[in-house]
Amino acid sequence: MVKAVKHYRPPGKKKEGNAAKFVTRSQALKQLQINLPLFRKLCILKGVTPREPKKKFKGTHQTYYHVKDVAFLHHEPLLEIHREIRVHERKIKKAEAKKNLERAKRLREKTPKPKIDRIIRQRYPRFVDALGELDDCLSMVHLFAALPAAESKKIDIECVHKCRRLAHEWQAFISRTHKLRKAFVSVKGIYYQAEVEGQKITWLTPHSLQQVVSDDVDVITMLNFLQLYEPLLGFVNFRLYHSINLKYPPILDPRLEALAADLYALSRYANANVNAVPSVVNSEASQVAESEQGDAKPKRDDIEHEKSELRLAQLQHQLPTNEPGALMQLVEEAASEEEVDQDTRECKNLFKDLKFFLSREFFLRLYLLRKLILQPSFGGIVSWEGEGAPFQESDQSITHQIVDRDSQGHKFLSREYVQPQWVFDSVNARIILPTVDYMVGRIPPPHLSPFIDYEEEGAYIPDYAKTIKQLQAAARKEVLPLPGVGKEDLEDPQNILVEGIMDRAEANQAAQRKQKMMMLEQQYHNDLKKELQGVTYGKMDSNVDKQTSTGEESTDNAQQKDDADDMGTLMMSRKKRKLLEAMKISNERKQAKNDLIKQRKKKIDEAHKKN
């Protein structure tokens, strides 16, 4: 028997360890017999990512894939389809070279198309999984919906339109089911957060302005991702529409679509369908529904005028006592009885009984849509200037008009003119904020991110966050009035409570002041006592000395504490010590950031005081 040398592997024997489990990318390419772009595409579609083997047997500059992952790609039918596509492309080229345009055309039409649905099912076996990873998908689809179609950049007009449609469908669902939770206008775009089936989904929609497709971006990679994301969002939308008993894809009113009110058309579609199909969940409800629908239908027939019908659809939100409205309510409740949670209810009723009007500047296509997504999902009624609007500017019942300009010429006294930020801030705070600061022509208060957790230790809290918190507390108390408040006070609870809150904050400060006073008083009493006992000044001096000596001691103590810290670290293993150091550094960095902000704040405050 020949004794095996350590690193020698006899010809028939398999590899072991990391070398057996992982392959480099070029090895994988060789094994799959495909080129790099196709490999990348497959990886994107199948969700195969490189792995980090413990031992990088071919060097650190290589990318490693797991053998199983490569086998996973190897068995993929997509691989075969892409081979067919390549063959097909060669045929087309040949036909074109022979000037056989007819054949080339036919071949081009017959090019096999890869299907993604199986892969989606494979990657996301449960619907919840798909929802959990929808963030990137939504952000990308929304970005492409805002991109200019460019031949040179290979961005198809169809692709843009499809993205736009999918995005609108998603938005319509979210606003329809009151799932939107937070919205945040940032420099990068507008962030939205919705909660669907317990999954928090956050996505970014770019500002509705001309996006630039820069050259340092590889559009092909993004299109590969889009090839996965488009069908994924389609399937998700289907499932969501299915869950609220709507047909998918929705058929839209072409007139409204042309009027750049796609989303509105969608929401109308949803309303109409729900009306037409009364639910049978609850027999009592259905009976009522049928009887009422009988009443409602002739009415609807009478109303020929398109605009008034639109308006009716909108009004159904508002008037629960109205007959079609009542029906709506029943259906809605039956459909979503089990999933109405506290949050949804809160969101639903936030802007209840409020009527909004958007000024002309919002007729920018996407801008309008984005505004719309806010309003219906939070229970308000919206109209806008332009064709197809449910009601006109002159409507007296409008409570708020949202204006984004320097000054408003003609003003109705019955309504308030606010800047759009008010809507966002109110939504995030879940209360209707006072409109004073958001009046037209003023610089609004800072717009704060709703995604920050101020509870975290050491976090910097901006002033406006504090005032919002106070207002929220006030609003919460509105529901449960204080027992001590007299009847005459109850007539105007809001004012009283806001005052009360302010009092509470003041009371805290007062308590602190009191404590300080108490301490001083105590000291004074002690001194008095000593005087009474006849303590001489010399002893008092010694007392002072003692105090100073204690000061020295305190420095000694600090030294000792340092020493103790050193001792602790001395006995730690190197790994833990490094970890501790890293933690300290990161904490310090965080602290430095906060300090910087605080410092700036201080400077600003000082400057204010001087002025």
Next chain:
Amino acid sequence: MSPKKQNEEDPHVSDSDTDSTYEDSSAADDDDGDSFGSPSESESEPAAGDDSEPDEHGESDSSGLHQEESDSSEDEVAPRNTVGDVPLHWYDDEPHIGYDIKGKKIKKKDKLDKLGSFLANVDDSKNWRKVYDEYNDEEVELTKDEVKLVRRLLKNRAPHADFNPYPDYVDWFKWDGAKHPLSNAPEPKRRFIPSKWEAKKVVQYVRAIRKGLITFDKPKEEDGPYLLWEDDSGLTEKSNHLAYIPAPKQRLPGNEESYNPPLEYIPTQEEINSYQLMYEEDRPKFIPKRFTSMRSIPAYENAMKECFERCLDLYLCPRVRKKRLNIDPESLKPKLPSRKELKPYPTACYIEYKGHEDAVTSISVEPSGQWIASGSSDGTVRIWEVETGRCLRRWDVGEAVNCVAWNPLPDVHILAVSLGQDVLILNTHLGDDEEQKKIKELLSVDTSTPSDDSGNSATSVRWLQDDKHGAIKLKFFKTVTAVEWHRKGDYFSTVMPAGESRAVLIHHLSKKLTQKLPFKLHGLAVRSTFHPSRSIFFICTKQSVRVYDLLKRKLIKKLDTGLREASSIAVHPGGDNLIVGSKEGKLCWFDMDLSSKPYKTLKCHPKDINNVVYHRSYPLFASCSDDCNAYVFHGMVYSDLNQNPLIVPLEILRGHTSSDGRGILDCKFHPRQPWLFTAGADKLIKLYCH
């Protein structure tokens, strides 16, 4: 003059003659000599002629410019220029512009000066029609019709309004009277019966279709979305594949990304400028900006780029689950027993022994604990009383002292001092007379003895009597750095790092004998020490510690320190544990029963460790270093073999100051009390008590 005659002379002109006549009808009547029609005619005629009368002008297309002029000249009375198609500037300097048909010179006309011509033009309402004909040197006024012509030409239309560019086709062949058709062949039969070949082809196709050889393109079906997840309540995570790690979600935006952040989030101009000085990778990627209204927010220029970067992250980054520790950093520190429970240990400096004039390199405590000896680089050895700090005795040895060591026997009051290449065995003159007598006997060297010494070390060491101090002097051939006594007080070892094979020598005091070690030394010897209870000898070289059995004369163990350069060694009184200090500031604790690797390595000093010591009775050990600190540790060794030694850092002793980059050079424990002596390069010896 007759036009006919001219025509005969010039055959080319003949055809154009007829159409030029209508020009003449308007122009030829007035005999005043200015022929306004002719230049315009020369321009317009070819085009007009082509369009209106193609048949007549077929051949006259080639007729040159000058010929037409000559043609018109014959109608004019005025002399016409006949120079031909030559550059006109040839005649710039001449008084004439050319020649007429008879060869006479045509004189240039007088020209009005600019002002005159301007005044003339101002008055003339028809001025805009006038055109200067350079060839004939005359001014031509265009008629209305001519202006119209010019305008139509400018519009790229046929010059004459009545010209129809698309006339109806008139068949040249007259069919009316024809008797016979063009072909007389009878209509073939194939025009009436169905084609056999076509039928065959059809049958062929039908068969092929039936056989399925030809398939039709099915109408394209849109594969729209369907209910993909019908009922997935029963589904659980599938386990047949590798664990799937979902991509981490993107960080949610904070206040600084708001379009209208609080003012304090916006960096000042100075801060923004300071970003320029940073490295590019350290520079903040996003600088907060403030817009006062939503309408003023511009498009975000990096939207596409950031999306792309996210894509790259999604498919190119290996995904690894990393545990994020969200714990208090303090909880990472090991739970150590409270220091208060481990008292007593030295905490504060009580006595300073002043008197040396240079760095104190070495100290040694008398076994009873009453005296302490110190050696300094000022060339003196002193003995101090521990409790009072009084200097009892001093010797001027004249050379920097490397090491002092007190004999461990309580009744033998002698001191071994290494200085340069010598080792002195000094009599300290302590103790009663009897003891002194014994010591004096011990310290007398018979001069004859070295000669009959065994040959192995005779050349390296010479035992001499030093009468000045009443001591023995051992002469070495290299510098001796360390002297260490055996527990019985009769033997001592010396280390000469440069001594190669004779680096470590063991000396027998009573026999005045020197022995070389019977082992090969690997590496540079740094220190050596005896086992506290058994006949085992430790030699510390730069990178390892070798343990020899002196009786059996063999290597027992080799301990790998893993240090770069060891500097000191100390053995636990129990004998199974030892510590090694190194020049990189590390302290290794070896448990010899456990392993040949360090049980614990403590990185406590930033600079060289000069000495490490164990206390003889208390569970304490200490290290001193050039960073002017001495560490005191609690080092408990249990008799139970299963229990590892407990090491707890207790105290950092400060107080010495650095001089010449050196701090504390030596430290020793008091033999009975938990006190620590330290000798500093700042000429001081300090005593730290509990």
